[in-house]
Amino acid sequence: MVSKNELKLITSLHQKKYRNKHELFIAEGIKGVLELLESKLLPYALYVTQEVDGLPIGNTVKIGAGEMKKLSCLKTPTEILGVFHMPEQKSLKTEGIILALNNVRDPGNLGTIIRLCDWFGISQLVCSVNTVDCYNPKVVQATMGSLARVQINYLELEDFLISTDKPIYGAIMDGENVYKSKLPKEAILVMGNESNGIGTSILHKVSNRLSIPRFGSQQTESLNVATATAILLSEFRRG
Amino acid sequence: MVSKNELKLITSLHQKKYRNKHELFIAEGIKGVLELLESKLLPYALYVTQEVDGLPIGNTVKIGAGEMKKLSCLKTPTEILGVFHMPEQKSLKTEGIILALNNVRDPGNLGTIIRLCDWFGISQLVCSVNTVDCYNPKVVQATMGSLARVQINYLELEDFLISTDKPIYGAIMDGENVYKSKLPKEAILVMGNESNGIGTSILHKVSNRLSIPRFGSQQTESLNVATATAILLSEFRRG
Numbered sequence: 001m002v003s004k005n006e007l008k009l010i011t012s013l014h015q016k017k018y019r020n021k022h023e024l025f026i027a028e029g030i031k032g033v034l035e036l037l038e039s040k041l042l043p044y045a046l047y048v049t050q051e052v053d054g055l056p057i058g059n060t061v062k063i064g065a066g067e068m069k070k071l072s073c074l075k076t077p078t079e080i081l082g083v084f085h086m087p088e089q090k091s092l093k094t095e096g097i098i099l100a101l102n103n104v105r106d107p108g109n110l111g112t113i114i115r116l117c118d119w120f121g122i123s124q125l126v127c128s129v130n131t132v133d134c135y136n137p138k139v140v141q142a143t144m145g146s147l148a149r150v151q152i153n154y155l156e157l158e159d160f161l162i163s164t165d166k167p168i169y170g171a172i173m174d175g176e177n178v179y180k181s182k183l184p185k186e187a188i189l190v191m192g193n194e195s196n197g198i199g200t201s202i203l204h205k206v207s208n209r210l211s212i213p214r215f216g217s218q219q220t221e222s223l224n225v226a227t228a229t230a231i232l233l234s235e236f237r238r239g
Numbered sequence: 240m241v242s243k244n245e246l247k248l249i250t251s252l253h254q255k256k257y258r259n260k261h262e263l264f265i266a267e268g269i270k271g272v273l274e275l276l277e278s279k280l281l282p283y284a285l286y287v288t289q290e291v292d293g294l295p296i297g298n299t300v301k302i303g304a305g306e307m308k309k310l311s312c313l314k315t316p317t318e319i320l321g322v323f324h325m326p327e328q329k330s331l332k333t334e335g336i337i338l339a340l341n342n343v344r345d346p347g348n349l350g351t352i353i354r355l356c357d358w359f360g361i362s363q364l365v366c367s368v369n370t371v372d373c374y375n376p377k378v379v380q381a382t383m384g385s386l387a388r389v390q391i392n393y394l395e396l397e398d399f400l401i402s403t404d405k406p407i408y409g410a411i412m413d414g415e416n417v418y419k420s421k422l423p424k425e426a427i428l429v430m431g432n433e434s435n436g437i438g439t440s441i442l443h444k445v446s447n448r449l450s451i452p453r454f455g456s457q458q459t460e461s462l463n464v465a466t467a468t469a470i471l472l473s474e475f476r477r478g
Contacts, residue, residue, distance in 0.1 A: 038458065108347065112463055119462055121454035149456055179477040215360035215476050217388055219277070223358055224351055227469035230462075234470045237454050238418040 025135035035145020073137035111142020118146035128157035175209030264374035274384020312376035350381020357385035414448030
């Protein structure tokens with residue numbers, strides 16, 4: 001059973017405003033929920049419509065499919081919905097490669113980029129304040145648990161770039177061929193918005209412009225921001 | 240105005256069976272439709288709810304928002320819906336790098352992969368027959384017009400791999416480090432399913448197993464198939 005108060009609280013978490021107020025977020029799907037639990041993220045509540053192996057004993061509430069439909073952010077809910085406490089916000093660590101996003105709006109792209117950070121051992125992700133919320137349910141679902149292993153810092157990107165002494169790389173259509181660039185071990189890599197790329201004021205702070213050469217027809221307009229991030233992080237790491 | 244027959248035909252194209260029967264498919268959104276038109280793909284019909292610049296004169300039908308909602312595959316329809324003839328199926332060209340997909344199921348992933356082929360000048364994409372249909376409306380939307388510039392061949396993947404004399408590379412979790420591999424100019428690269436990777440019978444045909452090293456924690460389970468494809472195609476092309 002879900003009480004009225006619980007229902008009100010959990011459906012409020014569909015919105016960023018209330019996620020931030022309560023410092024809670026929703027994860028759905030067995031794989032994602034189990035990965036968040038393994039990552040030592042603290043569950044606030046776990047709801048299941050059927051038995052699920054591997055859950056902490058005595059911590060889950062069995063509910064009906066109709067109730068799950070009310071709680072869920074999905075059109076087709078899964079058998080599990082977890083509510084988690086947001087990890088405590090730590091201060092930004094400035095070693096190594098830092099990825100910075102300037103106004104990335106698509107939840108699927110942000111989720112994929114968080115997974116990429118996790119894969120490539122990028123512990124710090126900086127997001128401009130207008131980047132999509134990392135606790136948006138669609139982002140959480142796309143990260144598959146990587147959310148707990150990458151520290152995500154929302155801040156005024158321009159101020160951050162002014163304050164750093166690292167070289168600032170940016171992905172630009174007419175930048176230097178990344179395959180011919182010698183990339184450092186310490187740097188910030190800025191990726192821009194899906195339609196408009198890196199904004200003008202941020203672009204002024206970029207010291208090294210990188211591009212991924214196009215091998216196909218001139219008509220191909222651009223790579224998706226998540227696939228471009230994949231290729232550039234791979235280039236920074238491959239040595 | 241949309242006639243009853245048109246309505247019936249176009250809504251039938253939401254399903255693969257009827258797309259194949261009529262050899263027609265739907266594209267929505269200005270950017271995608273204009274790119275398909277520029278790529279010389281033949282429009283069967285174009286429907287708009289408002290004036291759109293850049294369309295062929297005398298070829299568009301103005302309809303109401305309610306009618307568009309009936310035709311559209313989207314929850315929130317755009318101002319334009321195009322119905323296009325599928326390009327004529329040509330025979331597979333076997334020069335260069337050929338990308339082969341084994342049971343990729345997510346339309347967004349296939350769309351992203353088609354855009355990657357276009358970017359990296361991979362003219363031939365081979366899809367196993369159980370790979371998601373490339374004329375699925377969600378795929379069409381994710382390709383942003385690249386669909387017209389990449390030849391997509393659905394076939395029995397195992398038979399194709401038996402018939403080729405090229406080296407067959409495959410992305411496998413415990414394969415050889417791709418950054419240390421010398422990659423040829425002529426090859427087939429096989430990418431597997433989102434959850435299960437490359438199937439057993441196909442894996443037996445793979446002569447060179449490649450993997451992308453993980454730099455982060457051991458817990459990160461895998462890269463998304465589209466981002467892994469991005470990194471591997473980049474490696475084949477960077478030289």
